[in-house]
Amino acid sequence: MNITAELVDYLAGLSRLEVQEGDRQAMTAELERILAYMDVLERLDTQGVEPMSHVFPVKNVLREDEVIPSQAREELLAGSPAPDGEAFLVPKTVE
Amino acid sequence: MVLRELTALELGGAIKRGQVSIVEAAQAALDAVAARDGALNAFITVTGERALERAQQLQAGVKDADSPLYGVPMALKDNLCTRGVKTSCASKILGDFAPPYDAGAVERLARAGAVSLGKLNMDEFAMGSTSETSFYGPARNPWDLDRAPGGSSGGAAAAVAAGLGWYAIGSDTGGSIRQPASFCGVTGIKPTYGTVSRYGLIAYASSLDQIGPLCRDAADCAAVLDVLMGRDPRDATSLPGLRDSWSDSGPRVDYGHLLDGLTGDIRGRRIGLPTDCFGDGLDGAVRAAVMQAAEVLKGRGAELVELSFPVLPYAVPAYYIIACAEASSNLSRFDGVKYGWRAEKYDGLADLYRKTRTQGFGPEVKRRILLGTFVLSSGYYDAYYKKALQAKAVIKAAFDGAFQRCDLLLTPVAPTTAPRLGESLSDPLKMYLSDIYTVSVNLAGLPALSMPCGFDGKGLPIGAQLIGPHFGEGAILNAAHAFQLETDWHKRTPKGGDPA
Amino acid sequence: MTWETVIGLETHVELATKTKIFCGCTTQFGGAPNTHCCPVCTGMPGTLPVLNRRVLEFAVKAGLALNCSITRYGKFDRKNYFYPDLPKAYQISQLYLPIARDGAVPIHTDAGDKAIRIHELHMEEDAGKLVHDPWIDQTRADYNRCGVPLIEIVTEPDFRTADEVIAYLEQLKETLQYLGVSDCKMQEGSLRCDVNLSVRPLGSSELGTRTEMKNLSSFKAIARAIDYEARRQIERITEGKRVVQETRRWDENKDASYAMRSKEDAQDYRYFPEPDIPPIELSEAYLDGLRAGLPELAQAKRARYQADYGLPEYDCRMITSDKALAAFFEALVALGAPPKQGANWIMGEVLGALSARGLEPRDMKLTAPTLARLIALVSEGKLNRNTAVKVFEAVFDTDGDVDAYVKEHGLEQVNDDGLVREICAKVLAANPRSVADFRGGKDKAFGFLVGQVMRELKGKANPQAVNAILSQLLKG
Incomplete structure (x- = not known):
């Protein structure tokens, strides 16, 4: 897998991270090295193997549709870096 | 009676009998923290006042206590949510976040009369194998302060080894309980996926994370697991107990009886030694100690079975692909809006996100987020993520096959003993590869334990890993208990950070 | 050249459950900001989703009523993107194995009968509400709507006119209301619709470049937006310009749509199976039970x-x-x-x-x-x-x-013919001019006389009886 600086920038954009100019090259090389190692998986024959997302055959775990009292708002807002008493504040979102 | 020398169960017994008060026990633990944690940095937050208050309250109910661990002081890894107490995941990005809720496991411990001393250091978001990626500085190994205690539950292992509390609760996504337990010479178990509620455990990789204890010995582990295990309706992946009325099909677990099962009788138990786990890259002293452990078990009547485990090379790549993918999604919620830390200067929403996350996460976390984003991104999903899920299925099938031939597997926990601080950070890939013996267990959702089985030439502890089939906690703990009846490795205590 | 408009719809319908899809908070509309919230729906660390039984039931019922085949083994997936109305930064939705697929909705318009094919129906969670506050030039995030259960119903591009779209939505709304799975109140946002539209020369079998229109809050807006967008696309093509694949926002006040600022990056949602929710497996008995219970x-x-x-x-x-x-x-x-x-x-x-x-x-x-x-x-x-x-x-x-x-109020009808006859006679005697007018051929006078009788009887008389008796007396 050939990792380019453009790909690193694309991934950083998707994950809302900045890769500083000085770090880009190192990060590119590092990811390339790690992914090159991941390629050992290519040697494993997985023809016809169903991808396993859940390890147990547990299914249909459901809740009843019964109201549980909501949490006190001041507790939910207590940890916010920018609350205004009733909501979480963010910079203007542009539509 | 020297409290420091007691196990959690022994201390619980002494408390029950009135030989020692809960406040005395808590004070002794807090004194040990005050004396030694400056050097060890095992704690991120010490809640001394809370602990003493709680100890006092609990003392009033000691006569009616029904838990063998009632009143025993302990501590929690800092990725377990604690109501009103700072929960940081050892990350800058969580700031002084104090959740308005307790984790399911924390609630169960509280009901069993646990006294929490505080929150333990760890790798940031549990990503690391040395506890060096912590925003709060590295935790240190009490056997050698220049070495790492392992990770990610490094603070937990260091605390238990140094007597800063009688047991600790950690989490294990790819070995994060077992490997530090091994490096610090304590006993730690990661139970079957789904047996301990993950509600309130700040997720690293949801399909692999599991909570478990780090203790002085296997009996303490059994007692703590008896408290921790049980279905939680707030965690849909938590498994029903045999007595639960939950009607749907799926595995059921017999909860709460592990301690009763510790007979020490392992006659006829078939213990498998996967030859692939004893090959290249394994330190000679570690190999010798684990092989010796096998002989001890044989001496107690177990039968040793050699077998091959050819899927081993695929475990680390499959693990890192799945874990990083889930992490990239799980950690997206840390954005400076709802809780935690927000960058001081930013220009608009997109910049708020970028600055907060770039400055709030450490390099290893960012590396894994980028990796995870890559393996899920358009065009690469099939080659990496889907392939890893297939490898997971193959690895689980390989374990199923192995457990046809034996009852338990015995392997090393890690290829080496504790590394020097700083050694692993320079080479992430090398650090990932050191997880080779532990990660496959998480992929298959199996229970596994690490127990002290010797020391290397540098005086560092070595751990042996016992792996069981699903719900095989009882068999694993009984084998470890049998081993500990024959050996005293688990009774050795380190001096690191001890001013005395 | 004659042009054909090709339309497909994505409709989000809020389910009428008492609680949210993954936590026990109420779904009630309104409420002060962030008061219908808990650690789960505000995406606090360590919290986990647990599926509401009734959401599954309602989604399956909707699928059955829309003639879909129900997915017997289904899962949830995470759709990852950053936006302040989505506190986890991923929406739990269904991509790979939606709960229902391949349905059909019969519609009736002036042009005749037709069936609209349903591509798929899936369950997902709603996002929160963002309100800009111009005084502080910041946006407030309110998570009361976060985690309200939705089904998204995606049609094939089977519509050719706005009439067909409206007929389909009426039919959909009627069906879902009958099922009791949604109240489909557009004004409260419990039925929302995105329109995918392209144009092509009549007779062509290839699809043109489509645009997606959002913020359509009434059937009227949908119809106008469709007409507007079809005209706009045809104009562009006629002028030799290209239609750009984009998301457009309908502005009801201006009666026009405009392109939304494109997202900062390409839409790469990195879907993967939601590890926190075990799969859904539906038995034949479960489906039979729901089928039998369909109203x-x-x-x-x-x-x-x-x-x-x-x-x-x-x-x-x-x-x-x-x-x-x-x-x-x-x-x-x-x-x-x-x-x-x-x-x-x-x-x-x-x-x-x-x-x-x-x-x-x-x-x-x-x-x-x-x-x-x-x-x-x-x-x-x-x-x-x-x-x-x-x-x-x-x-x-x-x-x-x-x-x-x-x-x-003494309103019981007077059925005493004797009394009615007596009053009629009294009224005739008191209104000789009207009687003369009637006899002179002025039919209107009869109505006046009936009115007088009814007034005397305070409106309680049986009108038929009054008519009959009056005619009789006037003839006599």
Whole structure:
């Protein structure tokens, strides 16, 4: 897998991270090295193997549709870096 | 009676009998923290006042206590949510976040009369194998302060080894309980996926994370697991107990009886030694100690079975692909809006996100987020993520096959003993590869334990890993208990950070 | 050149459950900001989703009613993107194995009958609400709507006109309301619709470049937006320009759409199976149970009303246009009201009273026994129709007691022919000019005389009896 600086920038954009100019090259090389190692998986024959997302055959775990009292708002807002008493504040979102 | 020398169960017994008060026990633990944690940095937050208050309250109910661990002081890894107490995941990005809720496991411990001393250091978001990626500085190994205690539950292992509390609760996504337990010479178990509620455990990789204890010995582990295990309706992946009325099909677990099962009788138990786990890259002293452990078990009547485990090379790549993918999604919620830390200067929403996350996460976390984003991104999903899920299925099938031939597997926990601080950070890939013996267990959702089985030439502890089939906690703990009846490795205590 | 418009719809419908899809918070509309929230729906660290049983049930019912095949083994997936209305920064949705697929909705327009194919139906969670505050130039995030259960219904590009789109939405709304799975209130956002539209030369089988339109908050807006967008695309192509694949926002005030600022990066949602929610496996018995429990839908009711009660198609459509109205009608009939009379009362007085008050049928206080009693009094000749309408108005808002009201106000119809005859004679004697006018051929005078008699009898006389007796006396 050939990792380019453009790909690193694309991934950083998707994950809302900045890769500083000085770090880009190192990060590119590092990811390339790690992914090159991941390629050992290519040697494993997985023809016809169903991808396993859940390890147990547990299914249909459901809740009843019964109201549980909501949490006190001041507790939910207590940890916010920018609350205004009733909501979480963010910079203007542009539509 | 020297409290420091007691196990959690022994201390619980002494408390029950009135030989020692809960406040005395808590004070002794807090004194040990005050004396030694400056050097060890095992704690991120010490809640001394809370602990003493709680100890006092609990003392009033000691006569009616029904838990063998009632009143025993302990501590929690800092990725377990604690109501009103700072929960940081050892990350800058969580700031002084104090959740308005307790984790399911924390609630169960509280009901069993646990006294929490505080929150333990760890790798940031549990990503690391040395506890060096912590925003709060590295935790240190009490056997050698220049070495790492392992990770990610490094603070937990260091605390238990140094007597800063009688047991600790950690989490294990790819070995994060077992490997530090091994490096610090304590006993730690990661139970079957789904047996301990993950509600309130700040997720690293949801399909692999599991909570478990780090203790002085296997009996303490059994007692703590008896408290921790049980279905939680707030965690849909938590498994029903045999007595639960939950009607749907799926595995059921017999909860709460592990301690009763510790007979020490392992006659006829078939213990498998996967030859692939004893090959290249394994330190000679570690190999010798684990092989010796096998002989001890044989001496107690177990039968040793050699077998091959050819899927081993695929475990680390499959693990890192799945874990990083889930992490990239799980950690997206840390954005400076709802809780935690927000960058001081930013220009608009997109910049708020970028600055907060770039400055709030450490390099290893960012590396894994980028990796995870890559393996899920358009065009690469099939080659990496889907392939890893297939490898997971193959690895689980390989374990199923192995457990046809034996009852338990015995392997090393890690290829080496504790590394020097700083050694692993320079080479992430090398650090990932050191997880080779532990990660496959998480992929298959199996229970596994690490127990002290010797020391290397540098005086560092070595751990042996016992792996069981699903719900095989009882068999694993009984084998470890049998081993500990024959050996005293688990009774050795380190001096690191001890001013005395 | 003649152009053809090709439209596909993505409709989000909010399910009428008591609680959110993954936590126990109420789904009630409104509420002060962030008061219907808990650690789960605000995406706090360590919290986990647990699926609401009724969400699954409602989604399956909707799938069955829309003639879909139900996915027997399904999962949830995470759709990852950053936006402040999405506190986890991923939406739990279904990509790989949606709960239902391959359905069809029959529609009826002036152009005839047609079936719209359903591509898929899946469950997902709603996002929160962002309100910009110009005073502080910041946006407030309110997570009350976060985690409200939705189904998204995606059609094939089968529509050719706005009429068809509206007919489909009416049909969809009617079906989902009948099922009781959603109230489909557009004004509260419980039914929202995105329109995918492209144009092509008539006869072409290739699809043109499509745009997606959002923020369509009424059927009227949808129809206008479709017309606008089709015209805009045709104009561009005619001018030799290209249609750009983009998301456009409809501005109802300006009657125009404009391109939304494109997202900072390409839409790469990195879907993967949600590890926190075990798969869903539906048994045949579960599906049979839900199938058996499906209510009779509007179409079936219409056919039955025509066949069993002989009601005109128009009446049937009116009454079944709303589930509560149809239920009200059926209750009237069950209480013995003649179907046609029941239908007339509903289409006339009931709908009139509701619309005058701006109420929906389900909000009506008036109960079927009350109206049935009123109808019975008319049929029995104890109340004349006009008086009955007055009584109706009096009892409508409180579901008052009809008999008590009639008695209290002395409204019972006078059926004493002797008394009516006496009054008629008195009125004729008192109005010789009108009598002369009538006899002189002025029919209008008759009406005046009837009115006088009714006034004397305070409106309580049976109009037929008054007519008959007056004619008789005038001839005599």
